[in-house]
Amino acid sequence: MKMIVGLGNPGEKYQSTRHNTGFMALEDFAKAHQIELNQHNQNAQFGSGLLEGEKVLLVEPLTYMNESGQAVRPLLDYYKLSLDDLVVVYDDMDLHVGRIRLRNHGSSGGHNGIKSLIAHLGTNQFNRIKIGTDHPQRQSVVSYVLGSFSLEQQGPLAESLTHATQALDDWVAGKDFAQLENKFN
Numbered sequence: 001m002k003m004i005v006g007l008g009n010p011g012e013k014y015q016s017t018r019h020n021t022g023f024m025a026l027e028d029f030a031k032a033h034q035i036e037l038n039q040h041n042q043n044a045q046f047g048s049g050l051l052e053g054e055k056v057l058l059v060e061p062l063t064y065m066n067e068s069g070q071a072v073r074p075l076l077d078y079y080k081l082s083l084d085d086l087v088v089v090y091d092d093m094d095l096h097v098g099r100i101r102l103r104n105h106g107s108s109g110g111h112n113g114i115k116s117l118i119a120h121l122g123t124n125q126f127n128r129i130k131i132g133t134d135h136p137q138r139q140s141v142v143s144y145v146l147g148s149f150s151l152e153q154q155g156p157l158a159e160s161l162t163h164a165t166q167a168l169d170d171w172v173a174g175k176d177f178a179q180l181e182n183k184f185n
Contacts, residue, residue: 001055002172003081004029005072007090007113010045010062018133019145021091021157022113023060025131025164030058032165042078043071052173068113069120076121087127087171088117089164091145095132098156100163102181103128127177129167131160 006026014020030037035049035058046059057079061071076086090113095101105125108114118124134153136144149157167184171177 001057001079001081001085003057003059003075003079003086004168005059005061005068005086005088007065007068007088008060009064010060014146016148017146018091018093018149019065021131021133022089024157025089025129025161026058026060028161029165029168042074044075046075051169054172054174056172065113065116067116069116069118072117073120083121083123083126087129087168087177088114089129089131089168090114091133092130093133093135093141093145095130095134096156097132097134097149097153098160099132100160100167101130101132101185102167102177103130104177104181127171129164131164 004026006022008014008020008023030047033049033051035047037045037047037058037060039046043063044059044061046057048055048057059072059075061068063071090111092101092109094109104127107124108118133145163184167180170180
C-alpha cells in the first residue's frame with residue numbers, strides 16, 4: 001500500500017489559495033484515477049483505489065496546515081506503512097509557478113505543514129513533491145500563501161499539477177523515487 005498526502009487547509013475559504021496547492025494536486029490525481037475522497041477518520045479526508053496492482057490511499061489532513069502531522073502519523077501507524085510508502089505534496093514559495101521538485105528528505109524550509117510532519121514522524125526522511133507558487137514581492141508571506149493564483153499563473157499551475165500526477169503515477173508503478181527526482185527536477 002502507498003499513501004499520498006496533499007497538504008492544505010480545509011474549507012471553502014482556502015480552496016483555491018496557494019497554500020492549498022497540495023490539495024489541488026491530490027484532487028487532480030484522484031480525478032485522473034476516479035478515486036473519491038469520501039471517507040473521514042483520524043482528522044483526515046481520504047479515499048483509496050487500486051492502481052498498477054497497488055492499493056493507494058489519498059489523504060487530505062483536516063487539521064489545518066500547521067498541524068498536518070497530527071493526521072498523517074495515526075494513518076501511517078494504522079495501516080502499518082513505512083516512510084518509503086509515503087509521498088507528501090505541498091506548495092513551495094522558493095519554486096516558480098509551473099515547476100515541481102521531488103526530494104526524498106530535507107528540512108522544512110520554513111513550511112509549517114512540513115515542520116509538523118517532521119515533528120510527528122520523528123524524521124525528515126520522507127518523499128515529497130513540492131509545487132512552485134513563487135515568492136511574494138510586495139506583501140506578507142501569510143497574505144500571499146492565503147491568496148489565490150493570478151490569471152497569468154493559472155496555465156503554469158495546471159502544468160505543474162499535471163507533472164505532479166505523472167510523477168505520482170510513476171512512483172505508484174514502482175519507479176524508484178531517486179530516479180524520479182532526476183526525471184522531474
